[in-house]
Amino acid sequence: MHVRDGAGALAERLARLMGPRASVARGVLDQHGRSESYYPTLTPDIVVFPETTAEIVEIVRLCAGAGMPIVPFGAGTSLEGNAAAVAGGVCVDFARMTTVLAVHESDMDVVVQPGITRKQLNAQLRDTGLFFPIDPGADASIGGMSSTRASGTMAVRYGTMKDNVLALEMVLADGRVIRTSRRARKSAAGYDLTRLFVGAEGTLGIITEITLKLHPLPQAISAATCAFDQLGDAVDTAIALIQSAVPAARIELLDDVMMRGINAYSKLGHREAPTLFLEFHGSDAGVAEQAQAAEAIAREHGGRGFAWARAAEDRSRLWHARDNTLYAGLGLRPGARAVITDVCVPISRLAECLTETRRDADASGFIAPIVGHVGDGNFHMLILVDPASDAELAGAKALQGRMVARAIAMDGTCTGEHGIGLGKIAYLEDELGEAVSVMRSIKAALDPHGLMNPGKIFAGALP
Structure with a gap:
């Protein structure tokens, strides 16, 4: 593809900027092209490991000049191909941006870099009497959790990422650095840009700082x-x-x-x-x-x-x-891969949706364990497939499609917390209709050349 033509020259410029923190080694590229789910390996052309917002600004400007896609990468735990490099380009790995920048104990908030994981953050907060409660299961990065609007086991009491992110620092596709809000707990000042970028899956800009709400440790x-x-x-x-x-x-x-x-x-x-x-x-x-x-x-x-x-x-x-x-689910069928999917419905429809989905999975002949954050109407199914069988994969995707259609018909959503990524693109318009065209307009305004995590959320959204 044309986006790969300038990769060699861009790699040289990034190497001058980043030194050994820019890599084209095959093992590094492969590591950043894999997913926890069944998606094929989709590798970037270059992986960079920035340490500051200033470095990310320079990376974005170099990529914009070369017409090269930019794919943010956290802990690699996403489940819908959210960080797959579908058009190659530059993968920005935040593994070296893990600093807690400020803890405001009296205000019960914290400012962090995006690469810190939730467990690392809570370990550093241990002596404050405060903690960050959002727990998606995996030890995901805070930047990745913000980008996918993550949720998890404690959302029923503490909410999801959209409820616990107070402000963001963002680098936009043209290299501008913006802050979406101050630290005040509420504001009526203009558009709610924080909520816009939380859940955007890196398609509108790169998160470089996050201000999070904290909660007292329970007695x-x-x-x-x-x-x-x-x-x-x-x-x-x-x-x-x-x-x-x-x-x-x-x-x-x-x-x-x-x-x-x-x-x-x-x-x-x-x-x-x-x-x-x-x-x-x-x-x-x-x-x-x-x-x-x-x-x-x-x-x-x-x-x-x-x-x-x-x-x-x-x-x-x-x-x-x-x-x-x-991993427990995968152990039920050694050698299998999992088509992992989730939906969320109003709790009044949860029993109906869940039991019908269980019945459908059993009739389909798949081993398909279900686990759910049922306190907020969200559940997940792992459909175990032989990765060499196109017929099994097609059957699993059909089962997923029925599960999603069932949830949407019950006034639910095609994804409670995994995001759209690659895997749920086909369902977004079924769920939101004309609202998707508004999302496309926002994308075009902020990223006119389609360089920010292309191929995600929208069909055909490639540079």
Whole structure:
């Protein structure tokens, strides 16, 4: 493609700017072209490792002059090909931009560079009495989480990235540096540019600093699991917890297939039945009250009783198993790859959507474990396929398409937290209609040459 013609000359200019922090080594390129999901390796032409906003400005200006695409790269944990270099170009890896720039304890916020991961951030916040709660499972980078509008296991209580990003520093496609907001907790000053860039998947600019809302560490934490005979009963319990205003921090659902996977992968002995994983935060008295209310609601819906994990090491073991559901699921079919997909629906339609999806997956003959952040109506399915079988991949994509159509028909969304990337482009217009043309107009205004993470969100969006 024409975008690759100037790669050699651009590599020389980037090498002069970055020194050894610019690489064209085949292993480095391949590493940055792979995904956790089933997508083929799509490699950039060059990978650079900047350390400052000023360096990113120079990288963007050089790429703009050469007509070369720019693909931001965080921890490489995205699931919809969000960081795939579909048109080659320059991959900007933030692995060397991991600094906590400022902690404002009194205001409960923090300013960070985009490459820091959520676990690294919380380790540095440990002595402040504050923490950053968004937990998508993987130890993702904060920049990547902002770019994909990530969510996760604690969204039911603490919200998603859009609720916890206060401000951004951005480098736009023409090299301008902007700040989208100040640190005030609310503002009515002009367009909400922060929300525009959170979830834009790097297609409108490059995030170089993020200001995040922090939360007090809870005085007490307690976690539990509860098994059910029927999937619908587990979902109904989650819905009843929300509607009863029980302020659970996490309400996760693993179906019987996924429970079989995590038992084998994490060497656990849970009942292989639909199971809720719950966690409660607050004061000692508050946690006890929440737990008592949740147990009573679960019992009313056929729950088999709570198995408690109160000690820190027991909670860690429990959530480690939950966080590794991708690998646990893959273990159910050695050698398989996963078509990983997610949807989100209003909680009043969740039981219907989830049980119909489970029935459809079973009828399709695929091993397809389901795990969900059911507290906010979001669930994921891992459809395990033979990577050498075009027929299996086509069948899995058809199953995914039915799952998405079902969610949209229930006034839901084609992606609760993975983003559009490559994999959900076909569904965006079904969901939002004419609003997509408005998104295209914004893209054209901010990135007229289509250099920022091309080929994502919109069909045919290549330079």
